[in-house]
Amino acid sequence: MGSQRLTAQGIPSLLRKRGVRIAVIGLGRIGLPTAAMFAKAGAIVTGVDLKKEVVELTNAGRCWLTDEPGLADMVKEAAKTGNLRATTDAKEAISKADFAIICVPTPVYETKTPDYSAVQKAARTVGTSLKRGSVVIVESTVGPGVTEDMVGPILEDESGLRAGIDFGLVSCPERSDPGNIMQNMKSLPRIIGGLGESATDVTVALYEAALGVKAIRVSDPKTANAAKLTENLFRDVNIALANEFALLFEELGVDAIEVINACASKYNFLPHYPGIGVGGPCLPANSYYLISEGVKSGNIPYLIRMAREINDRMPDHAVELVGEALNEAGKTVKGSRIAILGVAYKPNIKDVQLTPVERVVTRLREMGGKIEIYDPMYKGEEVFGLKAKPTLEAAVRSADCILVGTAHDEFRHLDLEELSHLTRARAGFVDARNVVSPEAVVKAGFAFRGVGRRAR
Amino acid sequence: MGSQRLTAQGIPSLLRKRGVRIAVIGLGRIGLPTAAMFAKAGAIVTGVDLKKEVVELTNAGRCWLTDEPGLADMVKEAAKTGNLRATTDAKEAISKADFAIICVPTPVYETKTPDYSAVQKAARTVGTSLKRGSVVIVESTVGPGVTEDMVGPILEDESGLRAGIDFGLVSCPERSDPGNIMQNMKSLPRIIGGLGESATDVTVALYEAALGVKAIRVSDPKTANAAKLTENLFRDVNIALANEFALLFEELGVDAIEVINACASKYNFLPHYPGIGVGGPCLPANSYYLISEGVKSGNIPYLIRMAREINDRMPDHAVELVGEALNEAGKTVKGSRIAILGVAYKPNIKDVQLTPVERVVTRLREMGGKIEIYDPMYKGEEVFGLKAKPTLEAAVRSADCILVGTAHDEFRHLDLEELSHLTRARAGFVDARNVVSPEAVVKAGFAFRGVGRRAR
Numbered sequence: 001m002g003s004q005r006l007t008a009q010g011i012p013s014l015l016r017k018r019g020v021r022i023a024v025i026g027l028g029r030i031g032l033p034t035a036a037m038f039a040k041a042g043a044i045v046t047g048v049d050l051k052k053e054v055v056e057l058t059n060a061g062r063c064w065l066t067d068e069p070g071l072a073d074m075v076k077e078a079a080k081t082g083n084l085r086a087t088t089d090a091k092e093a094i095s096k097a098d099f100a101i102i103c104v105p106t107p108v109y110e111t112k113t114p115d116y117s118a119v120q121k122a123a124r125t126v127g128t129s130l131k132r133g134s135v136v137i138v139e140s141t142v143g144p145g146v147t148e149d150m151v152g153p154i155l156e157d158e159s160g161l162r163a164g165i166d167f168g169l170v171s172c173p174e175r176s177d178p179g180n181i182m183q184n185m186k187s188l189p190r191i192i193g194g195l196g197e198s199a200t201d202v203t204v205a206l207y208e209a210a211l212g213v214k215a216i217r218v219s220d221p222k223t224a225n226a227a228k229l230t231e232n233l234f235r236d237v238n239i240a241l242a243n244e245f246a247l248l249f250e251e252l253g254v255d256a257i258e259v260i261n262a263c264a265s266k267y268n269f270l271p272h273y274p275g276i277g278v279g280g281p282c283l284p285a286n287s288y289y290l291i292s293e294g295v296k297s298g299n300i301p302y303l304i305r306m307a308r309e310i311n312d313r314m315p316d317h318a319v320e321l322v323g324e325a326l327n328e329a330g331k332t333v334k335g336s337r338i339a340i341l342g343v344a345y346k347p348n349i350k351d352v353q354l355t356p357v358e359r360v361v362t363r364l365r366e367m368g369g370k371i372e373i374y375d376p377m378y379k380g381e382e383v384f385g386l387k388a389k390p391t392l393e394a395a396v397r398s399a400d401c402i403l404v405g406t407a408h409d410e411f412r413h414l415d416l417e418e419l420s421h422l423t424r425a426r427a428g429f430v431d432a433r434n435v436v437s438p439e440a441v442v443k444a445g446f447a448f449r450g451v452g453r454r455a456r
Numbered sequence: 457m458g459s460q461r462l463t464a465q466g467i468p469s470l471l472r473k474r475g476v477r478i479a480v481i482g483l484g485r486i487g488l489p490t491a492a493m494f495a496k497a498g499a500i501v502t503g504v505d506l507k508k509e510v511v512e513l514t515n516a517g518r519c520w521l522t523d524e525p526g527l528a529d530m531v532k533e534a535a536k537t538g539n540l541r542a543t544t545d546a547k548e549a550i551s552k553a554d555f556a557i558i559c560v561p562t563p564v565y566e567t568k569t570p571d572y573s574a575v576q577k578a579a580r581t582v583g584t585s586l587k588r589g590s591v592v593i594v595e596s597t598v599g600p601g602v603t604e605d606m607v608g609p610i611l612e613d614e615s616g617l618r619a620g621i622d623f624g625l626v627s628c629p630e631r632s633d634p635g636n637i638m639q640n641m642k643s644l645p646r647i648i649g650g651l652g653e654s655a656t657d658v659t660v661a662l663y664e665a666a667l668g669v670k671a672i673r674v675s676d677p678k679t680a681n682a683a684k685l686t687e688n689l690f691r692d693v694n695i696a697l698a699n700e701f702a703l704l705f706e707e708l709g710v711d712a713i714e715v716i717n718a719c720a721s722k723y724n725f726l727p728h729y730p731g732i733g734v735g736g737p738c739l740p741a742n743s744y745y746l747i748s749e750g751v752k753s754g755n756i757p758y759l760i761r762m763a764r765e766i767n768d769r770m771p772d773h774a775v776e777l778v779g780e781a782l783n784e785a786g787k788t789v790k791g792s793r794i795a796i797l798g799v800a801y802k803p804n805i806k807d808v809q810l811t812p813v814e815r816v817v818t819r820l821r822e823m824g825g826k827i828e829i830y831d832p833m834y835k836g837e838e839v840f841g842l843k844a845k846p847t848l849e850a851a852v853r854s855a856d857c858i859l860v861g862t863a864h865d866e867f868r869h870l871d872l873e874e875l876s877h878l879t880r881a882r883a884g885f886v887d888a889r890n891v892v893s894p895e896a897v898v899k900a901g902f903a904f905r906g907v908g909r910r911a912r
Contacts, residue, residue: 144705218718223718226710230701247755265672266631
């Protein structure tokens, strides 16, 4: 490396002396917690974001993310100590930084091909102001090879410096689970692979010292990126497998949840549960980063692709179950009031990115259903062009069918008797997230259907 | 139930007083340990098998199965105490039995449809002599519904009794892992679902009292059978996923083993490893029991079917790797001596049922390779029409390529330097089971290839 200022051994004391300067590119769900954690550990962090509102809030010590426990206090504290500030102007931040950490989103286009435009833009921005001896870290989830073959060349072109020689280029993919990010960042080992031996050394030292986590050093950036995709695709494929079992077992009159819970007693089984589908910024997109590399190399990962298709089909199955439950109650979707409990893509977070519930709502509306939404994270807000109700009761009142779309904690202890008094007689109840006891729902008088559940 | 002799409460003391009579149908890898375990617990067990040799050995206190630690002593002891005897004549055994346990194999035909002929035959045999008040337990792995809709009607037809009323019909699928069966039988919970409330009660009591395991009671036989298939298919699909990653990562120059080991640091990841394919009596067959029910109900489990196809393709990939390693050494398969280390379908057992190594051997021979086999479980025995070598050295001497086909313990600590002196210069080395360090193999002078391994 050009600079000898950064050494792995020196990182811990440099951190304590407020001598490590970090630019975090993107203050989103990953970038903001990352910036706050490094600031807390003593680094001088500048968060760069295009959104003026996010920059202003952060500089005021306020946190735009409301569903990550512990984050608000940390942002407040970091702004107060001056260790964290935010800006829309990347130039100065990057020109002074020892580390530039890219935390921008990597979605997919509607054609299901990776959209790396934000990463490319971030790389151009970083490259323009990159100083010799610094380290560029890619935390964004990308396909194996994207760091070396796309990010690296952009940085070299813009800076005139050489990756792995004049500056370090390291993949350290974020592995956090939205809603638990602060906890994950402090405990989940990081997988780190880089170009440039000493740059990788100091990156390992930085994450271990600042976050207190173990670093697993792998051969190169593409291995680190492959690992991130592998662990997420493992989850996507296994949820698809649970969904495939659910669809088949419904047909065979077997309860998939009972089956999966019984299997969980085996030492080499890891339970995954069926549901309404898979949403969020990661799982619905990550497969396509690998599929895309596979297609390019003439080696298509069929199983991974099939899994995506199965998970993408689940919202339609939830719509079918609504139709069945209403049918049992002697009603049609057309003209029925349907209360959707939960729109977020996963429990206890405020995020509807690629939520499978949206397709369910859209299709039920197309079929002539009248939709009411309630979600504890979106009380009174507009979601999918509808105004969410302020209370559960308001959404459920006079409903012909209830559908649970998100397993928020609040829905795990529904008073089914009370609900049955609020709804019309007779109403359907579709549990697309396995939060209720089918027997209790039937006892309360509903026509019950559930994903993976035998009709009762 | 017709008989009041058997009650759940009474089972433990009845067992101690040698008052429980059990007929075990089939003294195979599951039946013999089952018979021996129940005999040890105090039951009077008659094992029924068509093979005269098995019956004679068992009655002499000798054990035909040589690779299940602890079984031989138990069979010897059970024969000595008289609690276990074997016969080819089912009639008397069944007519006196409180429990008839069906432990016969359920393979698939070459057309990949379930072959339930042994179960049907066992059901006819049991039905002919079935006494009122007894319980028929199906331990064989079958599709959901097969116990109720195939075994039940045969038993009713032959006996004139009614399932769930005059006799109990219970599915209690075996869940053991060959090679660890004695350990599994004592520790792994059993999943039990039956027709006839009290029959299910006494079956739960029998397994808990005799084997000391927890029983998980499920709604009905088909739920128990679905659970057995679900846990095995989870494994088959996840091995296929590991194989899919391996094929793609080889292409991208990423080491799949390094990736999977890194992923293992995440709390919701369960590592499975790629390899030469999946063999044995269970995994290559079990998917088809479910696929078959799916096809009948118009609901094809695509993911499960795709997984089978991926795993079935892996032996061909191992052959490709042999060709690549030989090519790097400047040789062709044709005319080369290829030493196959390990033919068993899994480590440390003596079983070549549906072993993926067989296809590798067949194809390499078709291509003109000269095959030598060494497997510690088959020293000097005939396998796939070849006489296995008595020692590793004899197999490897003058070889142009070594292929590890089974991860037997013996192959985990190969002296690679010594091997390189025995083989011809230069030789290939293909690790199809991830037992060696690629770097060490290369250092010893071999041209290395491995499933999921980057070529070095």
